[in-house]
Amino acid sequence: MSMPGTTTRPGICRICSAHCGVLATVVDGRLAKVTGDPDNPMFKGYTCSKGRALPDIHNNPARLLHSQKRQPDGTYAAIDAERATDEIAERLRHLIDTYGPRSVALYIGTNCLPYPASPLTANAFIRAIESPMFFTANTIDQPGKQIALAAHGHWLGGDVPFDEADSWMLVGTNPLVSKAIGIPGQNPGQNLRAAIGRGMKLVVIDPRRSQTAARAAIHIQPRPGEDVAIIAGMINLIIREGLCDNDFLAEHVAGFDELASAVAEFTPQYVAQRADVPVEQLIDAARLFATFGDRRGMVNAGTGANFGLHGNLLEYLCLCLTTICGRWQRAGERVTRPNTLMPAYTAKAQAHPPYEGWGYGERLRVRGLTDTVAGMPTAALADEILLEGEGRVRALICVGGNPMAAWPDQRKTHRALESLDLLVTLDTEMSLTSRLADYVIAPMMQMETPAMTQGSELIKYYASGTGIPAAYAQYAPRLVDPPEGSDLMEEWKFFLGLAKRMDLQMFFVNFFGAGGGRFMESPPVVVTMDGDTQLTTEELFEQMCANSRVPLADVAAHPHGKVFDVDAVVAERDPDCTDRLDVGNAVMLAELVDVMAEDFDTARGDTAFPLRLIPRRHGSFMNSSGTNLAKLNGGKPYNPAYMHPDAIDALGLASGDLVTVTSPHDFIPSVVEADDTLRRDVIAMHHAFGGLPSEDDEVRERGSNVGRLVPTDFEYDAISGLPRQGNIPVRVTPRTG
Structure with a gap:
């Protein structure tokens, strides 16, 4: 229990993937203040308004301190969390026995990020009941990143470091606010100022002069939806003017002729007319990116660009532009993201070839959609709930998400959620979705649970330009007790409780769904648990970090976080390696034909x-x-x-x-x-x-x-x-x- 008085200790803000190091002040058992931690070597005192508002979030009068059950008259009444879990398990068992496992679906939202065990355990539960219906926010945000990587392949040497780049291109993203991609999210404003101060040239493509675009050497402000045409036009110009890295192409790349043919009609004049931008600006931006300095830098697209049509193609062309200019780390150069709380690996100056990215696994009953490397198509889940017949989804568990606010077609979503036989949310307040739920499980919040930065490392496997650009890690213990008199449950323990009541054994492979294990030399950790397992979150974290480059105990010994001395450089290509990155994927380039025909x-x-x-x-x-x-x-x-x-x-x-x-x-x-x-x-x-x-x-x-x-x-x-x-x-x- 928290002792009376005032304490200030280092912690981790987990509102977004940056995982800023902060100082948390607790007064008489109540979170009172959160500020940046000047002794954190990565963040150096930085935090944003969201992080500084953590006390208000924790102490929000609307916060649920007890789980809720919907009453026959539509109102809600508090229910003991263990009793709620009993009743939910019984109702799930009945639905599975009557309609089969596919009748139960699970949705993971972005607010699972603070609790790294939660999505893993939730996924373990849905697999334990043998339901394929596992959905995440990933496929209603930027699924093109993973789909494009599958079509293009990964460069095993990793990304060019932002702090050494000569130029960088950002498409439809504003990382000074989102802290998501491109500019490292660990104090992005400072990182950008330092880069521009040493001479880096930033190119931004955005219909708005955002905070990031305002700092660009070139800001292209096009009509929305023309990002594919712009990047295709830049690729065309770079190819026609002979500005490619021909040595890199010859050794590591396939499909170049197909790419050159596919972009041939995207001339600067055509693209400028179509996108309503000055043709000279397009030409200058392409030449700057391809030739400025030592030709170091990358291309990243964000949510804004992905929300238009052709997000897969856009992400693929961004990878192609990066690749034809040879913008990847080479043998002998430092590894940008060497892992700390994830397993060590040997970065190599070679390609991991393309792999199957879609068209496999579960096939939905609508629109011919299947599972993908980005996950199941969340935008189709409302239809799967509403469509009568065998395989209909009748129960949905939402963790860290708010479908009524986040999913497209809100009216359809509303009809779908209201038609469910069982809707369960794990939520800190009565959000729009929880106002429709049969049960709302009240969870603990950030500073009431232990924290680690492993998840912030992990996201680099989702897309280039993401993750922590150093061998940095931090662990923080629980910093405040739950409010007195509350009845709160850690999210992952809810699923463990269901498993116990339903006689299930669960296991999860750490780094599921991110492709992490694909590129690691040591195998990902397999964590097995049954309903009788008495694990603490701290013990679970130890298992999740069992193969980490730096032991979790060593990380915990540095409460303010630490940049560890990891001397990792990119190794030479394996002598027998013939794998290549593919810039000529037939499916992607066929879509480019459709774009030209618009x-x-x-x-x-x-x-x-x-x-x-x-x-x-x-x-x-x-x-x-x-x-x-x-x-x-x-x-x-x-x-x-x-x-x-x-x-x-x-x-x-x-x-x-x-x-x-x-x-x-x-x-x-x-x-x-x-x-x-x-x-x-x-x-x-x-x-x-x-x-x-x-x-x-x-x-x-x-x-x-x-x-x-x-x-x-x-x-x-x-x-x-x-x-x-x-x-x-x-x-x-x-x-x-």
């Missing part, structure tokens, strides 16, 4: 829907979390419809006016706000806001749900099922009330 002039002249809606990151929120906290929302708990001032004036509107935003699929209310960083033909909104569909009159108190504008069964990716969630055609009209 009638962009007609779409541009659409008078019914003259604007294009793009997503926008919010500096104070992680998806739907924290929007109701005054410290974070600053008195603005809604997501404005940002528009250029001239576009607002042309509609006879003013900032602060209520408007209706209408797509070909649906409409939402919003509050218009001027933003001169946008193109005049663009509107930008933050996702994951809003209430239930019946609560549109509360738009100033809740915001609105952009996902409602998006259909899931029209204009979707044939591999991942990801619908068009950006570059959405819309119109904006005045709204009264």
Whole structure:
């Protein structure tokens, strides 16, 4: 139990994947303050507004301190967590016995990130009941990253380090806010200032002059949805002008002639006309990236670019551009991300060849979708719930996610969740999804559980340009007890409790779903547990780190975190290695033909829907979390419809006016706000806001749900099922009330 008085100890903020090192002050058993830790060697005192708001998040009056059960009249009443687990296990057993294991699905959201054992144990549970219906937020965000890597292959020497790069290109991402990709998330502002200060040239492609774009040497501000054409045009110019790394191509790359042929029609003049950008700017950006300095740097795309159609192709072309310029670490150079709490490996200057990325495993009953290297197609799960017949999903467990706020087509999602026989959420408050649940299990929160940075290392296997760029690690113990009188359960223990009641034995392979084991010399750790296992989270972490490069105990001996002395350099290519990266994948390049065939002039002249809606990151929120906290929302708990001032004036509107935003699929209310960083033909909104569909009159108190504008069964990716969630055609009209 926490002792009276004041203590300040180092901890880890886990709101996002950066895992900032912080100092947490506890006063009389209550988390009172969180600041950056100046003694942390990686973050050096940095933290963001979200991390500093952790006391408000922990002590939120709306926080659930007891699990909840829905009553016959629709209200909720507290229920003992163990009793709730008893009842849930019984209902799951009945559904499985009656309809089969496929009737039970599980969804993992991004708020599982703070608790690394939770997604692993949840996955172990769903496999133990032999259901293939395991879904994550990955396939409604950027599934193209993993799909493209499967088609292209991995470079086993790893990424070029940002702190040594001469140039860098970012497409539809704003890492100064998202801390997600490209610029290292460990104090991205400082990292970018240092890079520009030593002469690095940044190229940003974004319809908005974002915080990151404002620091770029070249900012290309195109019409939304033209990122594929722009990157294809740059590849074409670099090939035509002979700016490729021919030695690297000859030794390590296949498919070059196919790529050159596929991009041949994407001339600078055509791309400039299509994207509505100066042709000279395109040419300058391509030449700068290909030739500046010692030709070191990479290309990364983000959520904004992936939300438009052709996300797989865009990510693939980014890899191709990186590869034809030879922008990977070479033999004798330092390893950028050498692992610390993950197993050691030998980086090599060679390719891991392409591998099967889609078309295998479980086949959904809708749209011909299958499992993929990015996971099951989450955008199709609502259909799997609503579609009658054999195989229908009748129970859903949500962990760390809020489908009613995050999934596309909110009205369909609402119908689907209400039609379930059983909906269980593990949630810290009565979110939109939990307001529809049969049971809400109240979990512990960040500082009430131990923490480690293994997950922040792991994400490098999802995409280039991510993960911790050093042999850094940190472990933090529990820093505060749960509130007195509460009945809270760690998420992974909920699944262990289900396993005990359902007589299941579970096991998980650490690094599941990330491809981590594919590239490691020591095998991933297999953790086995049955219902009678009495494990603590601390003991489970020890098992998860059993093969780590640096023992967990050694990491824990440095409470402020440590950059360990790991002398890792890229080894020479194996003498018998003939593997190559593939820049000529037939499926990807066939899609490029479809892009060329698009009638962009007609779409541009659409008078019914003259604007294009793009997503926008919010500096104070992680998806739907924290929007109701005054410290974070600053008195603005809604997501404005940002528009250029001239576009607002042309509609006879003013900032602060209520408007209706209408797509070909649906409409939402919003509050218009001027933003001169946008193109005049663009509107930008933050996702994951809003209430239930019946609560549109509360738009100033809740915001609105952009996902409602998006259909899931029209204009979707044939591999991942990801619908068009950006570059959405819309119109904006005045709204009264």
